[in-house]
Amino acid sequence: MADKYPTERLKTWNDAKDIRLNYYKDFAEAREKGGIRWAGGAWAFDAVPAGLGDDVYPLTGEPYGASTAFNREFSDDCLEATEKYGFARDLCSYMRNYWGSILLNKYTFGGEFPKSDFLWTDHICCSHAKWYQVAAELEGGIPYYCVDVAVGPDEEVDENRIEYIVGQLHDGIEWMEEITGRTYDDNRLIEAVKNEFRSTSTWAEICALNKAIPAPLDEKSMYSLYVLGTLMKHSKKVVDFYEELRDEVKDRVERGIAAVGNEKCRVMTDTQPPWAFLRVFRYLEKYGCVSIGSLYTFGLIGLWEVKEDGTWGPKTTPMEKGVSITSRDEALRELVKWNLDKPEWQHFYSPKYKSDMMIRIAREWKLDGVLLHYNRGCEGLSLGIAENRLALQEAGYPVMIFEGNMGDEREFDEARTVARIDAFMESLDMTKEA
Amino acid sequence: MKVAGIDVGAKFVKVVIVDDGNLVSRSSRLMGFEQKESIEEAFKEALEKAGLKKEDLTHTTATGSGKTEVPFADDEFTEVSAAAKGAVNLIPSARTVIDVGAEEGRAMHTNAKGKVLDFVINERCAAGAGSFTEAMARALEIPLEEIGPLSLKSKKSIPMNAQCVVFAESEVVTLVHQKTPKEDIARAIHDAMASRIISMARRLSIEEDVALVGGLANNVGFVESLRRELNMDVKIPEEPEYVPAYGAALAAASRAGGGS
Numbered sequence: 001m002a003d004k005y006p007t008e009r010l011k012t013w014n015d016a017k018d019i020r021l022n023y024y025k026d027f028a029e030a031r032e033k034g035g036i037r038w039a040g041g042a043w044a045f046d047a048v049p050a051g052l053g054d055d056v057y058p059l060t061g062e063p064y065g066a067s068t069a070f071n072r073e074f075s076d077d078c079l080e081a082t083e084k085y086g087f088a089r090d091l092c093s094y095m096r097n098y099w100g101s102i103l104l105n106k107y108t109f110g111g112e113f114p115k116s117d118f119l120w121t122d123h124i125c126c127s128h129a130k131w132y133q134v135a136a137e138l139e140g141g142i143p144y145y146c147v148d149v150a151v152g153p154d155e156e157v158d159e160n161r162i163e164y165i166v167g168q169l170h171d172g173i174e175w176m177e178e179i180t181g182r183t184y185d186d187n188r189l190i191e192a193v194k195n196e197f198r199s200t201s202t203w204a205e206i207c208a209l210n211k212a213i214p215a216p217l218d219e220k221s222m223y224s225l226y227v228l229g230t231l232m233k234h235s236k237k238v239v240d241f242y243e244e245l246r247d248e249v250k251d252r253v254e255r256g257i258a259a260v261g262n263e264k265c266r267v268m269t270d271t272q273p274p275w276a277f278l279r280v281f282r283y284l285e286k287y288g289c290v291s292i293g294s295l296y297t298f299g300l301i302g303l304w305e306v307k308e309d310g311t312w313g314p315k316t317t318p319m320e321k322g323v324s325i326t327s328r329d330e331a332l333r334e335l336v337k338w339n340l341d342k343p344e345w346q347h348f349y350s351p352k353y354k355s356d357m358m359i360r361i362a363r364e365w366k367l368d369g370v371l372l373h374y375n376r377g378c379e380g381l382s383l384g385i386a387e388n389r390l391a392l393q394e395a396g397y398p399v400m401i402f403e404g405n406m407g408d409e410r411e412f413d414e415a416r417t418v419a420r421i422d423a424f425m426e427s428l429d430m431t432k433e434a
Numbered sequence: 435m436k437v438a439g440i441d442v443g444a445k446f447v448k449v450v451i452v453d454d455g456n457l458v459s460r461s462s463r464l465m466g467f468e469q470k471e472s473i474e475e476a477f478k479e480a481l482e483k484a485g486l487k488k489e490d491l492t493h494t495t496a497t498g499s500g501k502t503e504v505p506f507a508d509d510e511f512t513e514v515s516a517a518a519k520g521a522v523n524l525i526p527s528a529r530t531v532i533d534v535g536a537e538e539g540r541a542m543h544t545n546a547k548g549k550v551l552d553f554v555i556n557e558r559c560a561a562g563a564g565s566f567t568e569a570m571a572r573a574l575e576i577p578l579e580e581i582g583p584l585s586l587k588s589k590k591s592i593p594m595n596a597q598c599v600v601f602a603e604s605e606v607v608t609l610v611h612q613k614t615p616k617e618d619i620a621r622a623i624h625d626a627m628a629s630r631i632i633s634m635a636r637r638l639s640i641e642e643d644v645a646l647v648g649g650l651a652n653n654v655g656f657v658e659s660l661r662r663e664l665n666m667d668v669k670i671p672e673e674p675e676y677v678p679a680y681g682a683a684l685a686a687a688s689r690a691g692g693g694s
Binding site: 420424426 | 499511512514515549550552553555
């Protein structure tokens with residue numbers, strides 16, 4: 001059957017791939033260039049170490065864990081090495097892939113695992129602080145700094161809570177100067193902070209364009225795009241890429257270019273997917289079903305706000321609001337306020353926040369149903385997911401659940417998941433194309 | 435119009451032939467290693483019982499976990515939809531359908547036409563499926579068909595904590611060593627299974643009437659436990675293990691243009 005809508009490959013696709021691969025290569029080769037390596041969570045305040053110089057290269061753990069999971073054979077080796085070392089199998093599977101890489105001294109992108117000069121992270125989910133505490137030990141005792149950001153949901157944030165985090169960042173900068181012997185450059189910090197505001201807001205703008213029918217992007221492709229924000233949201237490279245991508249997606253919407261040419265049904269997912277089995281998204285397409293994204297892909301790094309018409313759109317940056325950022329303290333303060341509004345940080349405090357945002361997405365992105373991944377690999381993002389299911393159903397959206405693990409392929413049953421998709425699609429009156 | 439529904443389950447293949455909405459024959463075979471042979475034999479027998487030839491059938495729809503293994507099927511229907519469609523056709527008042535087979539337990543919330551509105555399926559765990567009773571009958575050293583009637587003799591409720599076949603078996607062994615009467619152990623097994631299935635079904639809104647289908651519906655001990663745990667009646671159609679195959683046959687008729 002001929003497709004209902006025209007489709008086109010993303011012109012910026014190869015750029016995204018290059019940025020990602022160069023990121024991992026740069027980290028591995030940082031020492032050869034006399035640079036500094038640091039590692040930490042994808043939610044770390046990565047703009048802050050940028051003040052140490054232009055030759056400072058990060059490695060964020062979650063995307064590294066996901067890339068490792070995609071390589072099933074190596075991931076199994078990492079997971080087994082971690083279990084053999086004595087860690088429990090039900091811990092965060094990204095963390096286990098990361099630790100396994102250290103234990104095996106193998107880098108997913110080739111060669112030995114590159115040891116960081118220091119670890120810089122923050123703590124909101126149940127694993128982050130321990131992740132890098134253990135990594136520091138496994139790597140022979142490298143310096144480690146963790147910022148506690150668990151100060152409550154955005155609606156409860158006040159000056160004291162902001163000050164609590166800003167104070168930790170000020171201390172962290174002094175700590176970085178001490179362990180690296182470098183002089184900190186506030187101008188670089190200010191530039192990196194502004195980049196982060198732009199990149200995370202622009203990513204939200206891109207996701208908002210997916211409200212269009214047909215959707216210009218599908219979630220499987222979005223995974224390769226949003227990831228850049230999880231690698232280095234503070235970088236100009238990412239800002240430039242997202243702005244170029246935003247323009248391309250806008251053009252796709254104007255010309256009616258679809259991600260899935262036979263789009264008949266729109267769903268969203270939730271939490272990280274089982275990375276080794278992304279082909280289930282292609283299976284959905286046999287039914288003309290496009291996953292337009294998720295709170296995860298939209299809100300892990302994307303920053304949002306409710307616009308005047310009541311709909312969700314990209315958060316207005318402090319620069320757009322005319323806020324002056326000329327000092328270290330102003331930069332850190334704006335950075336903290338910005339991050340505390342992150343959608344994916346809210347539901348650590350109550351599933352209600354997440355349900356409300358998911359229902360909003362379901363309504364504004366015009367969805368027919370929802371696929372929820374009961375992700376055993378991430379307690380943080382799966383927290384309260386059964387409550388989200390009930391709330392979505394109460395709001396009138398059919399929900400399919402499947403169990404799995406984002407980073408441990410041993411806990412995902414592909415055949416059964418596909419059978420569930422069949423049953424769910426049948427219940428939505430969708431038929432599979434030959 | 436003559437159509438067939440074939441349910442290729444984990445343990446048995448079931449075939450149902452329907453002529454203008456009326457069930458005219460049924461047949462089943464144990465699924466062994468030679469799955470295609472078992473399917474062919476069951477199909478052949480069902481045709482013979484109906485006095486038909488393969489060519490007389492307008493449409494054949496396959497369902498069950500092995501539905502893709504039926505080379506002569508015209509199409510497929512999911513187990514979830516087949517069980518719901520078959521059950522509601524046989525028990526029109528049913529709005530919640532529980533289907534427990536050898537490998538899987540599932541529950542569906544349906545509308546009056548048997549269309550699935552929501553469903554749940556047990557995850558990779560046999561504790562809510564027929565293979566659980568088989569393992570427990572082995573542990574009790576009694577034939578499988580006796581475990582149900584035996585449990586009805588029990589007057590005592592013993593909680594079983596384990597929700598896993600492997601651990602439940604060791605719990606049963608402990609009870610045997612404690613000289614617990616077999617009927618009480620049998621009831622404890624069925625109560626544990628019913629509890630497992632109901633906790634899964636409660637993720638849906640359990641709307642009456644509740645229909646139970648699948649092979650486990652033949653186990654009177656399990657049915658009693660299910661009724662007790664649910665605190666409501668559970669309606670069971672005749673030969674409940676054939677209901678998904680019947681549902682597939684109804685889908686076949688509908689797809690061939692004969693309505694359902």
